[in-house]
Amino acid sequence: MRGIELEVGRSEIVTLIGPNGSGKSTTAKMALGIVKPDEGVASRDKALRVGYVPQKIAVDWTLPLTVRRMMTLTCKLSRQEIDAALESTGADQLIEKEVGHLSGGEFQRVMLARAIARRPDLLVLDEPAQGVDFSGELALYELISQIRDELGCGVLLISHDLHVVMAATDQVICLNGHVCCKGTPSNVAESAEYKKLFGVRGADSLAVYRHNHDHTHLPDGRVQQADGQITEHCHPEQVAVADAAKVPPRDSDVKSDQHA
Amino acid sequence: MLDDFFIRAVIAGIGVALVAGPLGCFIVWRRLSYFGDTLAHAALLGVALALLFEINLTIAVFLVSSGVAVSLLFLQKKATLSSDALLGLLSHSALALGLVVLAFLTSVRLDLMGLLFGDVLSVSRDDIFVIYSGGAMVLTVLAFIWRPLFAATVNRELAEAEGVHPDRVNVVFMLLMAVVIAIAMKIVGVLLITALLIIPSATARRLSSGPEQMALFSALLGASAVAMGLNGSLRWDTPSGPSIVVACVGLFILSLISTTWIAKFKRATSKLRQDKKHG
Numbered sequence: 001m002r003g004i005e006l007e008v009g010r011s012e013i014v015t016l017i018g019p020n021g022s023g024k025s026t027t028a029k030m031a032l033g034i035v036k037p038d039e040g041v042a043s044r045d046k047a048l049r050v051g052y053v054p055q056k057i058a059v060d061w062t063l064p065l066t067v068r069r070m071m072t073l074t075c076k077l078s079r080q081e082i083d084a085a086l087e088s089t090g091a092d093q094l095i096e097k098e099v100g101h102l103s104g105g106e107f108q109r110v111m112l113a114r115a116i117a118r119r120p121d122l123l124v125l126d127e128p129a130q131g132v133d134f135s136g137e138l139a140l141y142e143l144i145s146q147i148r149d150e151l152g153c154g155v156l157l158i159s160h161d162l163h164v165v166m167a168a169t170d171q172v173i174c175l176n177g178h179v180c181c182k183g184t185p186s187n188v189a190e191s192a193e194y195k196k197l198f199g200v201r202g203a204d205s206l207a208v209y210r211h212n213h214d215h216t217h218l219p220d221g222r223v224q225q226a227d228g229q230i231t232e233h234c235h236p237e238q239v240a241v242a243d244a245a246k247v248p249p250r251d252s253d254v255k256s257d258q259h260a
Numbered sequence: 261m262l263d264d265f266f267i268r269a270v271i272a273g274i275g276v277a278l279v280a281g282p283l284g285c286f287i288v289w290r291r292l293s294y295f296g297d298t299l300a301h302a303a304l305l306g307v308a309l310a311l312l313f314e315i316n317l318t319i320a321v322f323l324v325s326s327g328v329a330v331s332l333l334f335l336q337k338k339a340t341l342s343s344d345a346l347l348g349l350l351s352h353s354a355l356a357l358g359l360v361v362l363a364f365l366t367s368v369r370l371d372l373m374g375l376l377f378g379d380v381l382s383v384s385r386d387d388i389f390v391i392y393s394g395g396a397m398v399l400t401v402l403a404f405i406w407r408p409l410f411a412a413t414v415n416r417e418l419a420e421a422e423g424v425h426p427d428r429v430n431v432v433f434m435l436l437m438a439v440v441i442a443i444a445m446k447i448v449g450v451l452l453i454t455a456l457l458i459i460p461s462a463t464a465r466r467l468s469s470g471p472e473q474m475a476l477f478s479a480l481l482g483a484s485a486v487a488m489g490l491n492g493s494l495r496w497d498t499p500s501g502p503s504i505v506v507a508c509v510g511l512f513i514l515s516l517i518s519t520t521w522i523a524k525f526k527r528a529t530s531k532l533r534q535d536k537k538h539g
Contacts, residue, residue, distance in 0.1 A: 032421040052421035059414060063289050064468050073411045074422040098469070124421065 001026060002039075003178040008122060008154040013145065015157045018175035024158045025055055027175065028124050031156060048122055051115030053108075055126035055158070065099045067091070071114050085117035086110070088143060090136070104131030112140070116147050123147065124156045265381055266494060272383040272391050273486035273504065276444045277456065279395040281464070281479030282402055283440055284457035286433065288465065289413050294344060295332075296454035298351035299441045302328040303450050305358035306442075307375060311365050318390055318442045325438035328354055333431065378449030378501030380490070387446060394443045398436050405429045410471055447486075448501040456482060459508040463515045481511055 001023040008014045008031070016024045029035040030042045032052060044050075059065060071082045086092040091109040094102065102110065108131050115123060125144065129137045148155050157169070173179055224230050287296055306321035313320075328350050335346050371379065383391075402409075411419035412426040420426055441453055448456050464477035488511075489504030 029417070029421075034417050034420050050422050052418055054415065054418055054421075057415045057418060060289060060291075062291075062465065063414065064465060064470055064474050065414065066469055069470050070414075072407075073414060074407070074419060074424060118422070 001177050004030075004175070005179065006031075006173055008156050010121070010154055011148055011152045012171070013148055013155040013157060013169045014171045014173065015159055015169045016173050016175055017159050022176045024175055025126055028126055028156055028158055032124055045121070049118060049120045051118050051120030051123045051153075053111045053115050053123075053125045053128050055130075057111075059099045061100045063100070067094045067097050067099060067102075067110050070099050070110060071117055073114065075118055077117055081117050085113040088116070088147075089113040090139070105133060105136065108132055109136075112143075116151070119151055120153050121151075122154045122156065126158045128157070129159070265383075266490070268383050268385070268388060269380045269500065270487055270490050272388050273380055273447050273490060274483045275388070275391040275395050276440075276447045277460070277482030277486045278479045279398050279440055280444060280456050281460050281477075281482045282399070282475035283437060284461035284482075285464070285471065285475045285478050286409065286413060287437075287454075287457050288461045289471075293454055293458050294347045294351075296437070296441075296457050298332070298347045298354070299325045299328060299437055300445070300450045300453045301351045301358070302354040303441050303445050303453075304375065305354045305361065307445075308358045308361035308365070312361055318394075321445060322438050322442040324354070325441045326435050329434035329438055330431070333427075333434065374449070375445075376449050376451045377499055378445070378447050378452065380447045380500045380504075383446060391443050394439055398439050401432065401436060405432055406472075409433055448504055452501050452505045455505040455508060459505070459512055460485060463508070463512040466515050466519045482508070485511055 004023070004027055006014060006016075006027070016027060018024050026035060030037050031044075032050060033042065033044065067086070068082065071077060071085065077085075082095070083092060086095055089109040089112050091106065091113050094106055094110060097106075099107070099110070108128060112125070112128055115125070123144075128144070129140055132140055144155060144157065147153070287293055302325045303321045306324035307317060309315075309324060310317045310320035332343075332346060332350055335341070335350075336343060339346060341349070374382075408419065408424040408426075409429045409432075411422075411424050412429055416426050440457075444453050444456060460482035461474065461478040463481050464474045468474040468477050485507040486504050489507035490500055492498065492507065493500040493503035
């Protein structure tokens with residue numbers, strides 16, 4: 001991966017999309033400081049409170065761990081805070097269950113509840129909807145934007161799904177080893193195809209990020225442009241501009257300009 | 261009371277078991293039982309070096325064990341071998357080195373059996389002091405790092421993302437392990453230290469629903485196993501260290517049977533209640 005530049009500000013939802021192996025999770029891990037970039041920097045505000053929902057974690061069955069204890073894994077919380085967070089993700093029935101006995105969707109709800117109960121400044125969600133049933137998925141995305149409004153936290157969201165990105169997403173970044181393209185998603189409430197596909201209720205909370213790939217990715221990571229020219233990045237002129245003008249962004253939680 | 265060798269043995273053994281229980285839980289959760297063996301083998305090298313340089317045995321064992329623990333962390337980062345291969349490498353090089361050094365000490369008469377199987381009946385008042393002060397220190401530090409250490413045990417990346425420093429707590433944990441090995445060696449011996457660490461924890465797993473509860477149960481089960489084992493050893497004139505471990509295994513089997521019975525009983529009563537409702 002190289003040439004990734006992104007920042008998440010307060011109350012901003014940034015969504016990373018891209019095919020498998022495109023470096024979405026690695027980018028998130030670099031932003032979190034779990035993976036150190038080989039080149040470039042990933043900087044966070046000092047004393048930034050982070051809530052993280054990893055893509056995949058397996059809880060060892062040798063661990064006697066109830067959902068209640070899982071909630072206070074990295075910090076102390078009051079009973080009310082635990083109950084409120086679990087209730088908001090629809091997991092309040094699971095509080096006494098062992099984490100190892102949860103289904104995929106239940107586990108995901110608990111993990112999200114755990115991340116938001118900390119009242120984070122930055123919420124990093126790596127495919128939070130995996131294993132969650134479809135109506136639950138819509139509610140989940142609604143919840144994420146609700147949490148953002150409530151806590152004023154920045155959200156870095158990873159989705160493997162090109163079509164289902166939240167209407168509230170402020171910025172969509174399409175990754176494929178580098179930033180292919182980024183921009184705001186256009187609202188699809190008017191789009192007849194999407195109303196047909198997801199129903200009227202679904203269309204209200206879903207948006208499509210329209211983008212056309214005018215270039216092809218070569219196996220070695222370089223890019224063949226529409227005119228047949230081969231370049232290092234999809235948008236060589238943008239990369240040049242971004243490198244030239246490194247103005248530190250104001251009021252932001254996370255900046256990362258990474259090459260790994 | 262402390263004049264009686266048997267009472268001293270029981271007090272010392274219980275002290276060690278109370279510390280070994282909570283640490284043993286982490287050994288079970290992190291699947292590190294081979295790590296306990298490795299440190300125990302390193303302890304033998306510690307004994308040999310203590311005799312060679314005429315220094316305090318407990319301190320020498322602690323230093324060698326923590327040296328091995330730290331080199332394990334270092335090798336895990338650098339080398340391209342799996343952890344169990346690294347543990348095997350460290351474990352047996354320490355053991356072999358220890359035996360080679362012991363061979364140089366022709367003038368010293370060494371109670372090898374006592375070293376391997378423990379010599380709890382010969383503990384002195386000083387030993388008890390070392391066990392309880394060392395043990396209190398270990399438990400205090402463990403309580404202090406409990407939340408981050410447990411978080412890093414559940415998931416390292418999640419813990420690190422949310423502000424825990426897994427490497428830091430791992431080093432502290434390994435040093436605590438080295439202390440426990442050093443003070444437990446006299447009680448159960450090099451060969452059986454791992455048993456005292458993991459069997460009470462394995463027993464507690466079946467009985468507990470939370471990590472803190474499991475640590476507490478593990479400590480209490482270990483302490484009762486010590487009392488039972490030592491009493492058995494007095495009555496039937498069996499070696500004390502192995503008798504303690506046999507008592508641990510006995511409690512484990514008992515927990516296996518009783519939890520199965522409890523589950524059966526619960527199922528039967530709930531069925532009865534349902535029948536009543538419908539009937």
